[in-house]
Amino acid sequence: MNWHIPLDSCRRSNVGATLALEGKKVLLIDLDPQSDLTRWLGIHSGSDYLNPCIEKIDAQKLDEAKATLNSAVQTKTFPTTNGKNYELSVLSTDAESLKKFRDASHLNYPHILLKKMVKLLKQEYDYILIDIAPTLDRLAQCVLFICDTVLIPVDYGEKSLHHGLQIHQSLLPKLRESRAKSELLHVGPWNLGIVFSNCPSDPGSALQGLIDANLSSKGFTGNKYQTHLRAYTQTKVAEFKRAPAICWQASPITKLYTQLTNEVFLNHNFTDH
Numbered sequence: 001m002n003w004h005i006p007l008d009s010c011r012r013s014n015v016g017a018t019l020a021l022e023g024k025k026v027l028l029i030d031l032d033p034q035s036d037l038t039r040w041l042g043i044h045s046g047s048d049y050l051n052p053c054i055e056k057i058d059a060q061k062l063d064e065a066k067a068t069l070n071s072a073v074q075t076k077t078f079p080t081t082n083g084k085n086y087e088l089s090v091l092s093t094d095a096e097s098l099k100k101f102r103d104a105s106h107l108n109y110p111h112i113l114l115k116k117m118v119k120l121l122k123q124e125y126d127y128i129l130i131d132i133a134p135t136l137d138r139l140a141q142c143v144l145f146i147c148d149t150v151l152i153p154v155d156y157g158e159k160s161l162h163h164g165l166q167i168h169q170s171l172l173p174k175l176r177e178s179r180a181k182s183e184l185l186h187v188g189p190w191n192l193g194i195v196f197s198n199c200p201s202d203p204g205s206a207l208q209g210l211i212d213a214n215l216s217s218k219g220f221t222g223n224k225y226q227t228h229l230r231a232y233t234q235t236k237v238a239e240f241k242r243a244p245a246i247c248w249q250a251s252p253i254t255k256l257y258t259q260l261t262n263e264v265f266l267n268h269n270f271t272d273h
Helices: 009-021 036-040 050-058 062-072 095-102 110-122 138-146 158-180 204-217 233-241 252-266
Strands: 002-004 026-031 073-079 085-092 127-132 149-154 190-196
Touching (some): 009 026, 009 036, 009 127, 009 233, 009 252, 026 036, 036 085, 050 062, 050 110, 062 073, 062 085, 062 110, 110 127, 110 138, 138 158, 149 158, 158 190, 158 204, 190 252, 233 252
Parallel strands (some): 002 127, 149 190
Antiparallel strands (some): 073 085
């Protein structure tokens, strides 16, 4: 399944790495012009596979498009402190290629073409996680349109809650309505709910009460995951080491990512409509 998890590159990588440690085959698609995900994993920025692939799909040359994708995927092995190895595959391009795709006025249905591109990869991976820029530009809207599922992170603050709820209650329902016009089955993107990120170690009862009251006043009835991602030094160390933090198995952040991955992805879960 292809998922959009609008966490930063570090957290997205750790979610993918945790799934990989559980034996899942994971592909990370980096569609952020800054290529933070690619750089953070110590992988060379890719060349322009995106536009040649899209052009071939538009021309119904699907076998050639698939060959272009396969040649662009980079796979890297990461060790862990308890002797386990896991692999992450990354599909990366450069900022100029992404700009070319966003500005391609001759593509009448870029979201449909991008959806077909991801579909060419879906049979080879258990999870496809897509990284995009935080701005809701043409490319970001295409990615949200094609995803099966979206997980929304929110910080312990009013501004973050406001934007998270806008995605949950307004944007995703509109995208599902749009996709329903062309799909008979499996209309997405389905909303997995919200996960609290960048959390203080002890928010206290006063702040927790304000968070709960804010969600209640906005009519939020979706999933709120019990695992809260907190800031730990090991995460920053991992950035310099160019590896997911979960490579250090004794770190408390590893425990949190393991809990979150089980809670959201590996245990039975119901999505919000």
